Amino acid sequence: MFIPPRYVLAPYLPTPHNVVEGMLRLADVKASDTVYDLGCGDGRLVISAAETRGARGLGVDIEPYWVEQSRLNASAAGVSHLARFEQADALDLDLSPATVVFAYLVHWSTRLVAQHFVKSARPGTRLVSHSFPIELGPTRSESVVAEDGTSRIIHLFIAPSSS
Numbered sequence: 404m405f406i407p408p409r410y411v412l413a414p415y416l417p418t419p420h421n422v423v424e425g426m427l428r429l430a431d432v433k434a435s436d437t438v439y440d441l442g443c444g445d446g447r448l449v450i451s452a453a454e455t456r457g458a459r460g461l462g463v464d465i466e467p468y469w470v471e472q473s474r475l476n477a478s479a480a481g482v483s484h485l486a487r488f489e490q491a492d493a494l495d496l497d498l499s500p501a502t503v504v505f506a507y508l509v510h511w512s513t514r515l516v517a518q519h520f521v522k523s524a525r526p527g528t529r530l531v532s533h534s535f536p537i538e539l540g541p542t543r544s545e546s547v548v549a550e551d552g553t554s555r556i557i558h559l560f561i562a563p564s565s566s
């Protein structure tokens with residue numbers, strides 16, 4: 404089915420694997436969490452959360468190709484029972500089931516996704532952004548040196564009880 408995106412939020416660019424681990428650590432992902440990735444690409448964030456923490460997750464991508472690749476990768480990793488993938492526009496997704504939300508987009512689209520997060524996520528839900536700041540309030544940020552030697556900043560924001 405063709406789902407027209409409201410916006411193409413970012414081109415495909417994978418998060419390096421050690422930065423994925425840094426994002427899981429910053430969000431303190433546990434087996435009891437439900438993680439969402441808004442624009443999941445090859446599914447690596449949701450798959451790693453399942454493989455290394457036993458967490459359930461949902462990755463969505465606007466491109467059917469990446470949804471299919473993610474499902475194949477989850478199957479190869481033996482975590483299809485935990486990691487689901489669907490074609491959807493990230494800005495239409497109900498975030499209320501999530502306890503952790505990941506995004507690796509660009510500056511303007513991180514802002515749009517952050518606005519959606521505030522409206523849709525439950526209080527206490529963690530939002531972790533790779534590279535681009537979350538301009539919603541106080542965040543905790545860390546630097547991770549990626550496999551390619553570049554330094555990446557990752558940002559954590561926690562939805563307050565009033566959102």
Ligand SMILES: C[S@@+](CC[C@H](N)C(=O)[O-])C[C@H]1O[C@@H](n2cnc3c(N)ncnc32)[C@H](O)[C@@H]1O
Nearest residue numbers: 412413416417418442443444464465492493507
């Ligand atoms: C920079 S990649 C990040 C991939 C993955 N999250 C990671 O960190 O490795 C951004 C992804 O967002 C997807 N995307 C772009 N616009 C979207 C939209 N409106 N809804 C859902 N996904 C979208 C792209 O197809 C791409 O796979």
